[in-house]
Amino acid sequence: MNKVILMGRLTRDPEMRYSQGEQSTAIARFSLAVDRRFKRQGDPDADFFNCTAFGKQAEFAEKYLRQGTKMLVSGRVQNDNYTNKEGQKVYSVQIMVDELEFAESKNASSENNYQPASRPSPSMASGDGFMNIPDGIDEELPFN
Structure with a gap:
């Protein structure tokens, strides 16, 4: 099974592009900073993950996500290994x-000094697998 669940903040606004062909598909790329639970002196405080969303999730990301947004992301890990011009494996x-x-x-x-774009109403988000957190909830969700 290949399943990953991450919670962190976007390090930049999503970058959008669309696939070529008759039925183009939205593709959003963004980076997520995930705080490390246990930190050793000299080690980084967070890990950074490059994420790619397609279709409706990409359109959702383009419309509602901005740098600093705290998100819960689930998906799968994919290797992007290649050999560079110097012949080294990356x-x-x-x-x-x-x-x-x-x-x-x-x-x-x-x-947290972050002003997001307006978020979808529950009727807009239903059926797409997106959770809309209602206004007025001040405490953190129990995902820590």
């Missing part, structure tokens, strides 16, 4: 996104 991984969910309320994100 190892990297990519998170292929299946689901995106907000991990904090609008109030909590504004307390």
